[in-house]
Amino acid sequence: MEYAIVVENLTKKFGNLIAVNNISFKVKKGELFGFLGPNGAGKTTTINILSTLLKKTSGKVYVNNFDVSKKMDEVRKSIGIVFQEPALDNRLTGRENLYFHARIYGMNKEESKKRVEEILKLVELEDKADKLVMYYSGGMKRRLEIARGLIHNPKVLFLDEPTLGLDAQTRRHIWEHIKKLNKEKGITILLTTHYMEEADFLCDRVAIIDLGKIVVIGRNDKLKDSLGGDTIELIVKGDKKSFVEEIKKLRSVKKIVKNGKGKIRIIAEKGETLLPRIIREAEKTKNKIISINLKKPSLEDVFLHYTGKTIREESVDLKKEFMKRRMKMRRH
Ligand SMILES: Nc1ncnc2c1ncn2[C@@H]1O[C@H](COP(=O)(O)OP(=O)(O)OP(=O)(O)O)[C@@H](O)[C@H]1O
Numbered sequence: 473m474e475y476a477i478v479v480e481n482l483t484k485k486f487g488n489l490i491a492v493n494n495i496s497f498k499v500k501k502g503e504l505f506g507f508l509g510p511n512g513a514g515k516t517t518t519i520n521i522l523s524t525l526l527k528k529t530s531g532k533v534y535v536n537n538f539d540v541s542k543k544m545d546e547v548r549k550s551i552g553i554v555f556q557e558p559a560l561d562n563r564l565t566g567r568e569n570l571y572f573h574a575r576i577y578g579m580n581k582e583e584s585k586k587r588v589e590e591i592l593k594l595v596e597l598e599d600k601a602d603k604l605v606m607y608y609s610g611g612m613k614r615r616l617e618i619a620r621g622l623i624h625n626p627k628v629l630f631l632d633e634p635t636l637g638l639d640a641q642t643r644r645h646i647w648e649h650i651k652k653l654n655k656e657k658g659i660t661i662l663l664t665t666h667y668m669e670e671a672d673f674l675c676d677r678v679a680i681i682d683l684g685k686i687v688v689i690g691r692n693d694k695l696k697d698s699l700g701g702d703t704i705e706l707i708v709k710g711d712k713k714s715f716v717e718e719i720k721k722l723r724s725v726k727k728i729v730k731n732g733k734g735k736i737r738i739i740a741e742k743g744e745t746l747l748p749r750i751i752r753e754a755e756k757t758k759n760k761i762i763s764i765n766l767k768k769p770s771l772e773d774v775f776l777h778y779t780g781k782t783i784r785e786e787s788v789d790l791k792k793e794f795m796k797r798r799m800k801m802r803r804h
């Protein structure tokens with residue numbers, strides 16, 4: 473197996489604070505890997521170490537087989553990075569931003585021009601290329617930043633919160649671009665996010681990170697399956713007792729609860745394979761199905777299961793803390 477990124481026992485301390493606490497993970501070539509975690513979890517710190525912008529305290533990190541502490545130039549040439557904070561020059565046009573970046577990366581004039589046109593096309597900004605960036609929308613700026621990160625044809629792209637602060641529709645548009653880069657261009661991507669839907673839609677695998685530690689790591693579907701099963705909720709009318717008895721006998725059913733008024737809740741592995749069976753058993757036992765609903769665990773459920781809290785709770789706490797501090801400052 474060839475890996476694009478190998479991290480072993482990585483730790484980063486800022487004074488007494490352990491921002492990244494002994495984490496290990498590997499990203500395969502061509503993979504779209506996500507770091508999912510709340511504010512302050514250590515996502516940006518990790519990306520900064522992987523891209524040589526920050527020195528680690530201890531551990532081993534290899535990117536494209538280069539040791540990030542020893543082969544910094546090689547690492548930098550082989551990666552692209554899009555920062556959490558916008559980093560474009562607003563007084564230049566989109567095309568100029570890209571052109572200067574290409575030149576900084578050592579491409580000659582001809583090469584740079586050619587590459588800029590290619591990459592503008594890739595992110596569909598050709599017709600906006602000569603506008604000043606200050607007149608770009610949030611989504612256009614993000615696409616331009618991604619384009620800039622790709623100018624030197626990197627094998628690995630780091631995206632730190634690629635859709636932070638964008639509206640739902642623009643976010644979806646950016647997702648399509650990211651997917652395309654990964655699937656069609658074969659670029660290995662490591663992204664960070666605290667949006668569940670983003671990690672769920674984009675990533676092959678995710679690491680859930682909280683307080684500097686990787687709490688759990690795996691394929692999205694496997695993580696969801698690890699919670700013990702899907703929930704099927706149904707409402708039936710008829711001889712419920714014999715229906716429930718029959719369902720109980722099925723091997724994949726783990727739990728069945730009657731909630732009164734014909735409501736039945738079934739916890740089962742691979743719920744979708746059970747649906748036809750449920751319908752058949754209902755017919756056999758002379759029950760009429762009024763409604764049926766299959767719910768797969770979400771990444772949100774996975775996060776809650778492994779960290780004991782929701783990502784949203786965390787953000788609300790931070791917001792409260794922020795407001796408190798602001799009030800204090802006003803009083804002084
Ligand atoms: N240069 C620094 N000096 C001191 N502490 C830092 C520094 N950079 C980050 N930290 C701290 O390290 C921890 C991890 O920060 P980091 O920026 O990596 O989190 P994050 O997961 O990217 O969060 P967010 O979702 O808010 O971007 C936080 O507690 C932060 O305050």
Ligand SMILES: [Mg+2]
Nearest residue numbers: 515516517556
């Ligand atoms: Mg961050």
